[in-house]
Amino acid sequence: MPHSHLISIVDDDEGVRSATASLVRSLGLRVQTFASAEEFLDSPQRDETACLVTDIHMGGMDGLDLQKAVRRLGLGFPILFVTGLASDRLRERALQGGATAFFTKPLDVGAFLSCLEDCLRGRSLP
Known part of the structure; x- marks a missing residue:
């Protein structure tokens, strides 16, 4: 896996942000975390x-x-949702809006990491 890929993690829960960042770093990837959507959108990352x-x-x-x-900004990178409060309606809205994947907590770590690797390799996902 190339080390130059930057994975941005946006979550308002500091513990979840930190745990997800550690998980992604275990693949040797660069990670930047953000406490809010607005913080991410305003960042150079x-x-x-x-x-x-x-x-x-x-x-x-x-x-x-x-x-x-x-x-709207024309950014085409994959988006992976991870949420503890999921519903079929939210999943459908996220996927219809172009999300690559939708995971619920507790996170299936293997599936999440496999999906992330596939995204970075440019593979099509189901």
Whole structure:
């Protein structure tokens, strides 16, 4: 896996942000974390991002609104949602909005890491 890929993680829960960052770093990838969607959108790392991992339910702008903003900006990187408060409706909205994957907590670590690796290799996902 190339070490130059930057994975951006957006979650308002510091513990989840830190745990997800450690997990992604275990693949040897660069990680930048953000406490809010707005912080990510205002950062220079936004344009360096190879893949975005985000929660849906956050204070301020939620993950679905973040997804819309990213696509309006013309940023085509994959978006992986990880959420503890999932519903079929939210999953459908995320996937219809162009999300690559939608994971629920507790996270299936193997499936998540495999999906992330596939995204970075440019493979098509089901």
